[in-house]
Amino acid sequence: LRNNSVDIIFLLSAVHEIRSHEEKVEFLKECHRVCKQNGKIIMVEHLRDFPNFLAFTVGFTHFFSKKAWQRAFEKAGFSSFAETKFTPFMSIFSCSPYF
Numbered sequence: 001l002r003n004n005s006v007d008i009i010f011l012l013s014a015v016h017e018i019r020s021h022e023e024k025v026e027f028l029k030e031c032h033r034v035c036k037q038n039g040k041i042i043m044v045e046h047l048r049d050f051p052n053f054l055a056f057t058v059g060f061t062h063f064f065s066k067k068a069w070q071r072a073f074e075k076a077g078f079s080s081f082a083e084t085k086f087t088p089f090m091s092i093f094s095c096s097p098y099f
Helices: 021-034 050-062 066-075
Strands: 006-012 035-046 078-085 090-097
Touching (some): 006 021, 021 035, 035 050, 035 066, 066 078, 066 090
Parallel strands (some): 006 035
Antiparallel strands (some): 035 090, 078 090
16 A cells, blocks of 8 residues: 555454564554554454453463553554553554654
8 A cells, every 4th residue: 555545444353463562563564654644543452451361361361461552553653542442351442643
């Protein structure tokens, strides 16, 4: 895709499959590159938190903490990072790029 060509990128319960922090940052940098100046990334993910521990027991370690996601988005150049709980087990993150 061209630079600054996308209004919204929607990521649904998949980005946690990128296990390496560096690869996750590279993926988010690519999202940043194609996102328009006033664009957004909407990401829905489970977190490595207590509710998901109760639901998945040790499987919750497959998810990442809110802090880990925030660091990845910041390192990729995003200026905002806001969380809304969709359910006790799912979070919606809304992120905007720096410009």
